[in-house]
Every structure is written in structure tokens, then in C-alpha cells.
Amino acid sequence: MSVWMILAAIAALGLSGLPACLSSSRRAAGQWLTTLIMMLGSGLGLSGVVMSLNESTTASLSVPWFLPWGQFSVAIDSLSTLFLLPVFVVPALGSIYGLGYWKQSEHPTNGRRLGLFYGLLAGAMALVTISRDGVLFLIAWEVMAIAAYFAATAEDDNPEVRRAGWVYLIATHVGTLCLIAMFALWNKATGSFALMPTQGLSPEMGGALFILALIGFGFKAGLMPLHVWLPGAHANAPSHVSAVMSGVMLKMGVYGIVRMTALLPAPEMWWGGVLLAVGAVTGIAGIAFAIGQHDLKRLLAYSSIENIGIIAMGLGLALLGRTQNRPDWVLLGLGGALLHVWNHSLFKSLLFFNAGAIIHAVHTRDINRLGGLTRHMPLVMGLFVVGAVAICALPPLNGFASEWLIYIGLFHTLGMDMQAGCPAAALAAVALAMIGALAVACFVKLLSAVFLGSPRHPMPQHLHQASTSMMIPMLLLAGGCAVIGLFPMMTAGLLEKAIGTWMTLPVAADSITAIAPLNWITMLGLALIIVVGLITLIINFLPMATVVREVGTWDCGYSRPTSRIQYTGSSLGQMLVRLFGFFLWPKTEGPKLRGVFSGTTQFKSLVPDTVLDRLVLPVFNLAGRYLPWLRIMQQGQTHLYVLYIVVIVIILMIWGAIGI
């Protein structure tokens, strides 16, 4: 039953944009209909998910189909449900958000197309998480990738958007190529495309499958250095599409790695080590790049890379635990990683929605031009603070709960209680600590540059306020952050079930709360809120504690301050950018100052993506320069092409005859 509900939900989501295509391009009715279908589909899907959780057996469906390979095979186990929840929550909220943010009447040329592919993206992601057949998985994967491309390039009249779209398209297809190779290899090793647990793979085969999965899914998830497409695509997509891409689509890459490692029978020690190391590098480099950005959405995109790094660290720890037969590492590592998947989809969507509200109001993504927006949009600012505190993993919000689990897991690798450990893995805890401190720097920078202080450039006369349909999704997401942050033990049951699908745990050691007392997080989170409230009350009741006067900022006696004296986001991050300059390679363009009174001049600083702008693009440019001689093969004459085919066939026949 639950299978059919979820399949119906997928169909509803996938086709939600279709009816609107028949309606007028200037009326809102079509968009409302799309949103309604999205919400109905998501509601149906969520009830299917709840139902599948209550069923005793794994709901599945398997029917042969018209293609020569594989079959239509889906199943909904607890690992699938865990990833289905964000798929059913975030896109529907984004669709509501789009009613105010991307009004059909304001975007007559691309609104309907965006709606179509937005729904298709959501439906395809849901299908990815439940498909149990390599071929079906690849089809869903490709639909997802293409739908995301068209949704992200909604504003394709802008050359920057087209460029980001191209980079995305190439990157995602390189990833898909690895996945095709992986499933072909899987077929060779197991004899079918069915994604079922298997036995007796040789270590080399297992290793090859793992590496292909890591690269193929790593492209989608955004592991460094495969993240090249991510900042550009997220920055140039409409904000609710960025939210879905960052909050949910990246997690499909994570899902792929989790699913494949669950299927592969005997992981080896180095798999976990590789994931831990890649995760640590991705985390630190991701957030360091984020600090160097001055484009609001590029910054958020780099911070998504950082969070994927944290998730990868948790997964690596779980893999290590599986090889070393340590259920506590598995529970804490995978539990933390999966909880972080949820958490990131909540707070990152919230932050992208916030970013959309800001861009909607001021029409720029350059944070160095902003400032003092709190006065104009106090509620958006409050929600932004919630998102920022959550993403920095600070108590009492949800980011802390998941990172806390991963931390405890990493500390367990020290080898407590006289058990053998793996102290090298504990070094990841130090990396995580550095990531945490850098995240605080990054989001203090973003908060202050956009909302605090006073405007650094003149603001538009008439600021667009965020409409109710934009505020409601943000409020819901912020509420989700607070609830999971304060009551993380509610999630423990589902997490344990999902971990049970990933690896059979001994009965004596299958409880997260037994090794990590999550109820203490609740108590101290509430205590923190109460203490803050108490101190506020005490100060308010001090007899003399009143504001005696409102003055200008005391700029050390300087009597004519201007708002351009303020620290910008870039100046706040400058020390850190210099500290990490050995891989950030910041570009600065400044004048040489001569004399006491130099004239008006300009200074520019920029942190380009080291991998994309300094490695990938130069290589592609070289290829573009030196490979055109291959075009002599491609004359556009049909008989020549037929000749090629004949030649190839003859070569193949000879090859077959010799029997190499």
C-alpha cells in the first residue's frame, strides 16, 4: 500500500508543472495549481512514508518492463524513508515560497518552464531513493540531473547563468559516466542490475565499485575536488531551486554512497579512511572558500560543500566501525551523518530562502554593498540568525545535535575502555573543531555584512518586503531547526532503524541514546534559553538600567563617520583568507599608492575557485585549442560515417575471430 502511495506521490510531484503549461503565461492561476499539486503530492508521500514505517516488512514492488535490461523494482526501507522525508518537505515548501518569489506574472517567459522542471526534479529525487534496480536508478538519476539543469538555468538570458549551467551539465555527466561504469561492473560481479545485498565479491572488485561510487556520487554531493559545478549553479539558480539543490539534491549523492556501502559486503579499512580524509579536506576547504566569497549565494553554496564534508566524515567513521566491528562507531558516525542530512536540508533551505528574500528586496547578491537590513526586514533577519546559529552547529539548535554525535564517535576511536582504537581517525575531531570555528567566522561575516551596521551603498527607495507565502516556509523550517535541536532524541528511533538497514548490529548495542545521552542536550538547551531569559529579566529590572540616550557609534572620537568606513564582509574575512592563502589563492587588484594625497582609486579582491578556475578551465581551454584537428574526422558527409561504422565492425570481427 505504502509503495503505491509513494509512487502516486512521485507521479504527482513529477507532473505537477504540466497543467500550468496549458494556462496563460501572465496569470497566477497555473502557478497556484502547480503548488497545490505539489502540496497534495507531498502530503500523500509523507503519509506513505509514515505508513511504511509502521509496516513490519519492507514494502516493495517489482515488475518487468519494456527495456532489455533490469526491471522496474522499488522498495521502501528505513534508509529510503530517511532520505524521502526531506524530498517531500523541502520542494513543497519551496513551491509555496515560489508563489511570492518567482511570480508567474513577473516571469512570464520562464515561470511555467521552471515550474515544470522543479516538480520533475522533486519527483525524480524521490524515485532515486526508492529504486532497487541499477537501470531504473540511472534513469531516475539522469532525469533528476537534467531537471535540475533546466530549473537552475531559468534565467538563461543571462550569460553567467548559461556558463554555470554548462559547468553543471558537464560535471554531472562525468559523474553519471562513473555511475554507469559502476553499475556495469556491478552487473558483471553479481549477474544482475538488482540492487540487493550481495556476497562473495573479490576485494579488488569491491574496492573498484567503492571508488567508482565515491567519484560518481561525489560529483553530485560536491566532495572536494569534484565540487566545481556547485558554487556557480547554486548562485545563479532561483533561490528556491538553490534551496532544493543544496538542501536535497546534494543529499542524493550522499544517499548513493550510503546505499552502495550498505550493499557491498566487506568494506575494507581504507574505505573509511579515505572518506574521513576526503570529508575533512572538503569541510575545511569548503568553509575556507566560503569565507572568501562576497556573493551571498556562492557563500552559502560553499558552506553546503563544508556540510557535505561533515557528513562524509560521519560516513567514514561508520565504515571504519564496520570493518573494525565496533557498533558504537557505526551508530554515532552514521547516526550523526544521517541526522546531519536532515539538519542541513532544514537550515540550508532556510538560509537560501532568506537569501532569496534579501535578493528580492535589494536586487543584488554582493554582500559588500548591503548592511543594516535589520531595520527593513526584522523578521527575515531573526530567521536568518536561527539558520546561521544552526549551521554553525551551535547549541541549542539542530546542527549541534548531529555534530555532537559525530564528535563523540570520533572520540570513541581513541580506544576508550581498553578496546583497540584507531587514533588517527580521532584527528578528524580536530578538523571538525576547526571547521566549527571557521563556520562561526563565515556566518558572523554574512550576518554582519547583510543585516548589521548601516547600508554601505544607497538602498533602493522601495524595498520589496517578503510576502506571506515566502515567510511561512521559512518559519516552518526555523521551527524544524529548533525542534530537532531541542529534542534530538525524537529522531533516534528512526536513525537506529536506518542504521540497522545499513548494517546488522548486535542486539546488545543498537541504541544511540545508550552511548550518547541525547536527553542531556534537551535539558541543557532548555537551560540555556532559561538562563538567557533570566539574565535579560534581571537587567531589565535593574533600577537604573535604562537607555539614557541614543547616540551615534563612538568611532573613537571621529566625528564624521560614514557608513563606508565600516568593516565589510571581505575585510572581516581578510585575515582568514590570508591564513588559508596557500590554497585559496586570492586575487587582488590594487593601486600602488604614491604620495600623501593619492587620487580616487579602486581596489578589488576575489577568491576564485581554485579547482575550477585554475585547473579545470585551463585544461579545457587547452583541449579546445589543440583538439580541433580531430574535426577532420567529422566532415558531415553521411557516406564517410557509414565507412567509419564498417571499419569499426570489421575491426571488431577480427578481434572476435582472434579471440583476444
Next chain:
Amino acid sequence: MIEKCIHVVVLLVLPPLLLGVINKTKAWFAGRNGPVLLQTYYDLFKLMRKGMAISTTTTWVFLAGPVITLATVLLAGLLVPMGRFNAPIAFTGDLILFAYLFGLARFFTTAAALDTGSAFEGMGAAREVTFACLSEPALFFALLVLAKVSGSLKLTEMLHGPAGGFTATVAAPLVLVAIGLFIVLLAETCRIPVDDPNTHLELTMIHEVMVLDHSGPLFGVILYAAALKMLVIGSVLLHVVFTFQTGRAWLDWPLFIGELLGLAVAIGIVESVMARLQMRHVPYLLIAAILFCGFGFILLVR
């Protein structure tokens, strides 16, 4: 129960005295009489009775900064044991909460500073968040060493060490960790050689410059929270450095308070005999702290 009450009382009452001891020590080195030992208490009472002047550019973040900082430091103080007595709150994994509570404080302190729109406070905030990125790894290396030595993830048990305190076999790593933690203490509480609490040149400060615009009770809260933070991080360090106990409760409390005052004297001596480092050299000092704690870790698990 009595222990917990004494813990809370010491935590709430003692911090300003530490600042008094530091100032007295510095005065003694300079050949001055210096302010009386209780001067910080007087300052706090004075500030609490004053009104506030508030910049027109600020928002609620400016007011929330000091309040949240004090709340987080107070909670962190409840997680750290004093002397041989257990902390009022102890659970597996509280060490992470301990570190991240300071992160929350940093978030709101720096945000409050940037809320004023002053370039000077921006400088302070930039330095604060930058240096934290280096002191945090050092702190976590130290926590790793302590966790490994004690076999526990409760701060109380970690700091008490195995039964009978830390033994000689782990002495070498712990000496390195103690040095690293002392540097972290100086950096986190903004003392010389990282920061100079007495300077009058805003360009060269970290913590003091971030709070230039706070006044009245809110400034009092900041002053108090800074002293409290010194007590809390100082207690962590003292457990590593000083493991002698008498075994009698009525002697151990005064002993612990004496240790804290001794630590304040040590900080005062460092402040008197050293100059503040150039701002661009501070990261080297913090990297040294990472290396001390990191080598401690490597020595332990090799």
C-alpha cells in the same frame, strides 16, 4: 548537594577577584600600589547603577551579545569540576558542549560588535574569529589527550583523571598539553601576549575594542563574563597542572581557590614581563599551542 552549592557560589562570586589579583600583581611589578583587590567588584556595582548610551545603528543583537555570552559561560562553568569535587552537571559528551558554548558566545559577541558599524570593532571581531580558528584545534587536541588518559568523555572524569590523579606515565603528554592550554587560556581571555586589556590604542586590541560601544549594566555583564571565562578555562588548566589533594573537603575548597589565585598571579607575571606580540605574530603563538597539544597527543597514542 553542599558541594554543588559551594561550586555555584565560587563560580558566581570569585571571578572579579581574579582580575583584582592580576592587577595587583602587575602593579607590584611596576612598583605601584595599584587598585585595591576588590576594585572589580566596585566597578561592577558602579556599572550596574548606571544608565546606558546606545548607538543608533544598533539592533537587538547588540543587546543580546553580552547577555548570551554570560549565559553560555555560566553554563560552561557548571560543566567543569573544581578541585577534587565533581561538576554539578556531567554527562557523556559534555566536553563538546563545553567547547561549543564558547562558540555561541563568540558568535554573539562578534555580531554585537559588528552591529555598531564601527571599523574598530570590526577589526576586533575579525581578530577574534580568526584566532579562534587556531585556538579551537589546540583545545580539541588537549581534550583528546585528556579523554584518552582518563578513558572517559565526561569532563568531570576527564579532568580528575584515573583514580588518584594523573600518573607519571602520562606526564610528558600532559606537560605539553598544559603549556598549550595555558596559551589557549591567554588567547581566549584576551591577555598579554595575545591582547592587551589595558591599552588605549583601539587599533591594537581584540576583546576590549569589540565592546567599545557597550556601556552601563551591559558593559558590567561583559566585564563579569570575561572574568568568569578566565575562571572556567583556568579550572580546566589547573586540573592538568596541579593534582595534589588533601582528601578533606574543608581543606580542598580553600586549596582550589588558592590555586585559582595562584593562576591569576601567574597571568599577572606573564603580563608584567612580556610585551604584547605584533598582531601578525599572534597566529604563530597559537600554532605553537596547536603543536604543543598535538605533540602531546602523538606522544600518547604512538
